[in-house]
Amino acid sequence: MAYIGTAVEYALHCLLWLVEPLSTPASSGDLAELQGVPAAFLAKILPKLERARIVTAAEGARGGYRLERPPAGITVLDVVEAIEGRKPLFDCQEIRGRCALFRDGAPRWATSGICSIHAVMVRAEEVLRAELARTTLADLARTVGRKAPAGFAGDVRAWLGERAALRASRGARRDEEWAGSGVGRAPAPRRKVR
């Protein structure tokens, strides 16, 4: 198992599509289908980004996600910690104090301060975090934009918009089919389709 899991990868890829503002927010289901990742899992990841104030969620019909802050202010480290929490690279078991020579309790010099081995790991974790904090969402989007052909970002935006529009008309279209089938309509009670 890797230290940085699949959930972070899914999140970053979703955020990349949200860098350029959309006319309608993107639903978690659409983001999942767009990228071929499990929708139920993504629906569990995105709320964590919301709690971290990285995205805003619009509830209800026509709901979805938008970036809350400008992408140049969101670092990869922000995303990692929003999803995985701040889990340590290493958790010290305090072996120092268990030495068999300490018959009755470990002396102060062996329990105070930080273990030297632990100190190395803490330094390593710090440089790791610093490196992850160097790259922002805007940097990532720029890099991706250089690789993809000219119209691609627009195509994706169009696909997402189409998806939203299709959903908006679905109820109405279904009603139309009902009318066309010649079935009488009851006033108040609605029939459930399917």
Next chain:
Amino acid sequence: MAYIGTAVEYALHCLLWLVEPLSTPASSGDLAELQGVPAAFLAKILPKLERARIVTAAEGARGGYRLERPPAGITVLDVVEAIEGRKPLFDCQEIRGRCALFRDGAPRWATSGICSIHAVMVRAEEVLRAELARTTLADLARTVGRKAPAGFAGDVRAWLGERAALRASRGARRDEEWAGSGVGRAPAPRRKVR
């Protein structure tokens, strides 16, 4: 679960006691008891250090472990990789190529080269490894030596030596108890006082 596990911690603590050469090699059982760590587990860790040519193992009776190389040439990274292997910080799922817009196969620009997100993680892993490679066993031992009181290292060496000597005489002592209990003995009877 942490990226760098307990096994690495046990290993580093053991190695610290081996920095100063011992007259007799230290057995895995003694190292375990000295530090209050599960012996059966440690017996599984130390062979990995041997395969990485960090320690040498003396087999058979009076066997045990010694440092193979000078401690200034053994880095913390060496120990981590000897035990955990070179597991990646992040394993890329290649989400790029799964885009729903690629109806019939992903285009070359989306599969060639390294994913931009992956690239960030690779850089992070590199700085992490570099930081771990900065500290050697000799550095660690020096730091520990500054914290512990003057005679402590000597006390530990004495304890390990005593342990080895005690084992050397144990069989004989047990023979005496056997003789005292009047239980008959098969082939080669033995007796000796410690």
Next chain:
DNA sequence: GTAATAGTACTCGGATAGTAAGTGTCCGAGTTAACCGGG
């Protein structure tokens, strides 16, 4: 025309499998040192 209402799509959160990895234990095989008795 305006207000109430039903329906739908979405987010959010909890509950729940399944799977992979790390921790820890146990046992058998092979190896070496020490010891004993017999020459």
Next chain:
DNA sequence: CCCGGTTAACTCGGACACTTACTATCCGAGTACTATTAC
């Protein structure tokens, strides 16, 4: 005094429980928007 057999202690490696975390799925609750109906 020296030689061969026996025993004990150790490393090494495989097999096996146990725990934990992550991935993934499902379902219920709440919320907002739309369309329809009634006044």
